[in-house]
Amino acid sequence: MKIFDTLSVAEKELDTSNKVRIYLCGVTVYDDSHIGHARTIIVFDTLRRFLESQGIKVEFIQNFTDVDDKIINRARVENTSADKISSKYIASYFEEFDNLNVIHADRYPKATEHIEDMINLIKVLIEKNFAYVSTNGVYFSVSRFQKYGKLSKKKIHELVSGARVEIDETKKDPLDFALWKFANDEPRWESPWGLGRPGWHIECSAMSLKYLGPNFEIHGGGRDLIFPHHENEIAQSESYSGENFAKIWMHIGMVTINGEKMSKSLGNTKSVDFVLKKWGSNVIRLFCLSGHYSKPIDYSEDLLRETITKWRQVENCYYELVLSGDGSASIEDVKFMEDIVEEARKEFTEALNSDFNTPFAVNAFFKIVKAANQIASSERLVSSISNIALPVFNQILDILGLKISQVTLEVKTKINELINRRNLLRNQKNFQGADIIRKEISDLGIVLIDHRKKTLWIKQEKIGAENS
RNA sequence: GGUGAGGUGGCAGAGCGGCUAUGCGUUCGCCUGCAAAGCGAAUCUAUAGGGGUUCGAAUCCCUUCCUCACCUCCA
Incomplete structure (x- = not known):
């Protein structure tokens, strides 16, 4: 299988000879998840389902960022603890994503449960002279990492000239980023350098290194994480291990609304809870897979309505197949169905193997839907023909994470x-x-x-x- | 300003040197007691503009214009 790698800016062959290890940057649990988060997670869920359907072993890790200024602020506003806020949103995360029919990751490590690992990692970085202690915390020295910018294709001097870098006199270089931040308020932890909290980037380095080792197959997340988050992760992890970090960096395009990125700061988000109630998980999943994962996709009610129509066709087809009765099938119909199913199965797999081209794969799936409905329309769909289509139909449905409503x-x-x-x-x-x-x-x-x-x-x- | 990704029919969306997907929509038909769904047919020959390379380009090269994302937290 080939996947486009952001780092090398080229399609790379995914090594499936052993277990495929995937680390996905999950959510910061300070508020409801929205359809943007859902898209990324649905894409990875589908990728994982696909790989497993091919008999490939997958180890899938997705973290929760449960210590962060946003969580702390939220706790302050609601007059509660950061811990309560994060547990609340972790609970609602699982409720919502279970409803989206997302298979659980093998682990959902939390930042707060890996403070030790982060401290150990920072210790080594200081020892190796990649990090230093300052008055406000411990910082990573960007200039010490020669390849800084290799993922986001940024040049260090261009970053410096950009005016948006925070100014902090205590840092040696404005580009340096925090590994550990001293803090006087909770939540905070003991460290060799003083009481404080970890920086955002270090948690993903610590947890991915811990569970997947220094170089694993795929590291993923939304496009907006390329810089600085993933860039910094590379700097930390490679400085620590001396080895190349993730083999493939897979980034998911943004969900836009009216052509603009959906984000909390712009206040134009559609929560998972809202879209689930309005469209349901099948329509949302189909919708999220209807465009290539790397490109933006626009949340448009017209398109979602169109997706309902498609989903209705799938339901229709399923019941035609399942409820078809006995009878004799013509040789032509059998041949026709066999050919379509084989063609669709092949195209589906090839499409996904080619940089996870879900729109094309979904298209292939609809060939079966179309063919079955066609035969059914003239009442020639008998069980012997349905049985040709059903195994592949069901398998694809399962890979896409779609579920037909059933009755008792x-x-x-x-x-x-x-x-x-x-x-x-x-x-x-x-x-x-x-x-x-x-x-x-x-x-x-x-x-x-x-x-x-x-x-x-x-x-x-x-x-x-x-x-x- | 820098970097990256793009600009394909009314809309969505593949293709990434030759065979110009596919779906939705729209129109008309079939089916039906009527619906609905489904089926059939028609509609639509589109590839941002301008240059080139080539026997041949949406696909390769150059150029102009435009869009989005990132350069602060963000999936």
């Missing part, structure tokens, strides 16, 4: 009974009576499709946007 056995029985009653009334041309039953069925969340000879039912997911 009792409801199933009830639906069939109602359908029979309705069809009886239709035969008697009692359409009013038939429509009453149709309404009754639709109240169960079921949509009926009258084919010539039989009536198909579909359990449709309830989608908030459609009921308003």
Whole structure:
């Protein structure tokens, strides 16, 4: 599999001969997650599902930043502790991302639980003369790391001339960044240099080195983390280990709204909670995968509505496949379905192997949907044909993390009974009576499709946007 | 100002030297008791502008213009 690497600015072959180790920069837990966070996490979740579907072992680590000025400020405003704030948002993180059908990472290390590791890392950096103690904290000496800027393609002298670097007299160089910040207030920890808190960047170095070693396969995150966060991680980790850090840097494009980046500071975010209620996880996942991961994607209601239409086609197809009855299939139909399924399966895999081209892969998936619906429309879809399509259909659904709404056995029985009653009334041309039953069925969340000879039912997911 | 990524039909979005995807939308039909869904057909020959290279370019090169992101915290 090839993945575009931000560092080498080229596609690189992912080494899948052993376990694929992935470290994803997660969220800072001081507020609700939004669709921007969700996109990054959904992309990585899908990547992980894909690799595993190929029989590749994956070790997936995603951190929580649970010590940070924003958390502390928030705690102050709400008159509570930083710890309470972070636990609250970690809890809601899991609730929301479980609803987005995101598989849990192998570990979710928290910064506050790795203070020791960070201190040890900083010790070595000081020993190796890459860091120094100052009046406000411990700083990394950027000028000591020759390759600083290699990820973000920035030149040190250009950064200095940029006026946005914070001015701090106690630093040797304005570019130096904090590894440890002395603090008088909680939360704070003991360290050889004094009471304080870790800097943001050091936590990801410490936790990724600890769990995945000095050089692992993929390090990921949103594009906006390239500088300074990932640049600084490289500086710290490589200075510490003397080895090259992550082999592939995979960065996810921003979610925009009206063409502008969605962010807390601009106040234009759509929370995961909100979008889940409005669109549901299937539509959101399909939407997030409808564009290439590296490019921006615009949160647009029109596009999300379009995605609902697509999702309805998938649901329709699924129930056609699952509820198809016995009967004889024509050789042509069997051949047609076999060819389509094989082609779609191949294209799907090839697309994802080629820099994780999800839009093309999703496209391939819809070939199966289209073909099944096509055969079904003339009532030639019998179980022997469906059985050709279903394994691949289900596997792709699983890789994409999509879930079809199901009904219980009792409801199933009830639906069939109602359908029979309705069809009886239709035969008697009692359409009013038939429509009453149709309404009754639709109240169960079921949509009926009258084919010539039989009536198909579909359990449709309830989608908030459609009921308003 | 620097750096990076881009500019493809009404919209979304692949392709990245020849065969000009695909989906949504729109129009008309089929099906239906009526719907809905589905199917079929039609619509749309698009590749920011200008130069080049080539038998041939959306795809390569040069150039102009435009958009976004990063250069402060950010997924």
